[in-house]
Amino acid sequence: MTPRATTYRNPVLDADWSDPDVVRVGDDFYLTASSFGRAPGLPLLHSRDLVSWRLIGHALDRLVPEEAFAVPRHDCGVWAPSIRHHDGLFWIFWGDPDHGIYQANALDIRGPWSSPHLVKAGKGLIDPCPLWDEDTGEAYLVHAWAKSRSGIKNRLTGHRMSPDGAELLDEGHVLVEGDRIPGWFTIEGPKVYRHDGWFWIFAPAGGVESGWQGVFRSRSFLGPYEHRVVLEQGDTPVNGPHQGGWVRTASGEDWFLHFQQRGAYGRVVHLQPVRWDDTGWPVIGASGTPVRVHTTPDLPAQPPSAPATDDLFPGGRFGLQWQWTANPQPGWAVSHTRDGLRLTCVRSPDVRDLRLLPHLLTQRLPLSCRTVDVDLQLDATTPGSRAGLAVLGDAYTWIGLERGADGSTHLVHRFAEPATGQERDATHPRPAPSASARLRIEVTAGARCRLYADTGDGFRPSGQVFAATPWRWVGALLCLFAGAPPGRRSAGTALFRHFRVSD
Template sequence: MTGHYSNPVLAADWSDPDAIRVGDDFYLTASSFGRAPGLPLLHSRDLVHWEIIGHALERLEPAEAFAVPRHDCGVWAPSLRHHDGRFWIFWGDPDHGIYRISAPEITGPWSPPLLLKAGKGLIDPCPLWTEDGRAYLVHGWARSRSGIKNRLTGHRMSPDATELLDAGTVIVDGDALPGWFTLEGPKLYRRDGWFWIFAPAGSVETGWQGAFRSRDFFGPYEERIVLAQGSTDVNGPHQGAWVDAPDGSDWFLHFQQRGAFGRILHLQPMTWDGDGWPVLGSGGEPVAGHRLPVPGGPATAPARDDDFPGGAFGVQWSWLANPAPGWTEPHDGAGLRLACRRTADAHDLRLLPAVLAQRLPVGPVTVEVELALDSTEPGAKAGLAVLGDAFGWIGLERGPDGAVSLVHRFAEQVSTRERDAARPYPAPGGTARLRIEVTAHARCRFSAVVDEPRASGPEFAATPWRWVGAQLALFATAPEGDGPAGAAEFRNFRVT
């Protein structure tokens, strides 16, 4: 219906979103974990139609810790704010502490990461600047690193966000709230003289959204559950951002865990009851759709396709670790040339840093790319993969006899080596058009065109990658040895 939207508004893994409005523009960021560049930046004019405009973090710090894939580490649950003419992003790295960066414009230049609070298990930070010039910070805890969970800690912070001014105080103790567990992901706000903390609880797949309010930042806080699955099919609707529209209406963006597709985003209308508490969705349950927050905006969508002009890749892609020189080969034409990186880990894509990945969108979708293997090295290979705790890929490999074959391989979650999913098929020209059909239930059918269309192997069930949804990935490898090993060229990447 014209003037209305349907959920989800972002049907891919935009985990732990935070969003703000600046004038008539909305901006969003999300967890990027161990991928680089990290901290994706999205723009919208209506909170429903989004486009990727870049990243705020070119490389993860400390750089040496992310020279290899660490898919469940890195950037967890960032907070995005606009204050004093600058954009600010705070995030928690569960192994190192709380970082922050800032920039005069959303497109940068972004300052180098500042470690605001060092320590293990410090996650989900969110700042707040009050109308009288004070500044505060709240954060949660990861039990896996600290042994602490279900607590929110508050700090006074210097107004320039260069230091915390106290040792921290537990301002909400989830263990003291009957029935509450895994309290985390706090977002801090002010309204009508109240301090508000919006915080999820109850675990990723089955949790709920809580709201806490107090007249004093350090409490005591009252609490309510303001959004839960109820009678709907939207499991675990929680963790996100309270955003206001230019007309003064309030909205809430949150995720829903959808298996291999990761944490997809829904948008809920938000009103207020007679006691001054927020009411999210329809009576505290998610809605399937609603009127547009801002009608008449452009119908943008996050980029997925790529022609790789000049050998460059688009903003939808990230590496699985901090990149190093020589991973790509720049040139003047179209097509991405990935160097066949020599490695001892070519049998397991999950261990390779030089893998270029983007989010797997909710199916049904068809993914296609053209591949030419430009390597004479025996054992050199390249392909298109669906990558998670388990992975499957289809591509080209040069054999010991110098011939190139179409190959299809996979590895289960518990496997440490890939194995054939189908018999190799001759590809004497060293080229193929690769194809993966992904169903609504994340079942993947692999096929390719060499001399004619060929289906390949059984269906593969995509899996998430710990906290990350499955990724669509491009890669090129070669066995260990000396000297360059050639390259693989990818062209006309399409998701339809």
């Protein structure tokens, strides 16, 4: 039996699991998070102790509308989902700021999940959360607004919803008007609950980097709602403790999972204790400020675990941690029975700007200092074909192999700055006669990345240190890719082996 740890340390998820929400079903806890424009979307994580989590699948195989996500839309797509369990089904509701509010459901958390259903069409409808009132049988939905699409912000709107989650039954009512609360701005990310005779809405405000977590309560769904700040940075280093979900264990302990914005690392996830004061309001963390170290939840001990990062690509398959930068097409990854990931050098006019390519495989950049290694064999002989390992964001850098016009292969290291459409060499290309290389990225504090390569004579550093950058809402990504210039014939493939992330 695993000894029960006496304390845990935040963050409990040390990578970009943005806008987390959580639900308990029996002795199991399930978490989902924003996946934006990557596919598959809506990651599903499982835990039994709220501290150790494993990635067990995704609820969304392909982004919808499919044609809108045939190309990368890094900051669009799936925003701030809510996960619930009701009437024997798992439910996830999410907002797409350009299309509306969707939901999907499943009997089993591992699926199959229903096709996405558009509950309400419209621009700027984000952060939806459903509530089924077990006492009355009524169903409700609360959502926020994206000003960039709707011209509205700092407002929470509530609807009556059909019990089957298929449609909203009214035009909506303003439940919280943030402009009427002195000092409050950018109220978003609502999570709605029924507890102790009250309707509760947990919602952050003040912006992701410097805001706070608020709570609203009312005896009636339609309000009026009173409010309190229940979690803020105070004198801790946890900036803008923001948006998350409340969950109660089977023994009656209350916990809150929320994110913290960490620049290029994205939004890492913290676990906070919750108690209720004499007036019935929740108090989160240490009297309203985040804890860094705390006594573990009173739950059965579990072996330490974390979402997978390493991948040996057994049988030519890649693990759940990988996502494409758009809806995938057949043939991007070539099926085979050996170990190793074989990617097609997909032909594209945008081959020299990775930010525009849909056929990139990505995973989250880890918060702690790590070393990333992968072996690469460039089998494609088409001039201009290339493959490599990248750190991808608003700016990016990559190191890998490229086939020259004369058929020779070179080790190349390139980068691109924000708002530029063309990469530049970070160092002079050098011969790679075997068309193979071991590639490495050392990630140190501040997401500073030093790139290395070994073409047979040991690892050698390449170019200058690169400071990883996020997208607007998404942290930087580790990336494997293969590509080639436009043409009609197949350009060939590249083989990746032994992807490892080590301390």
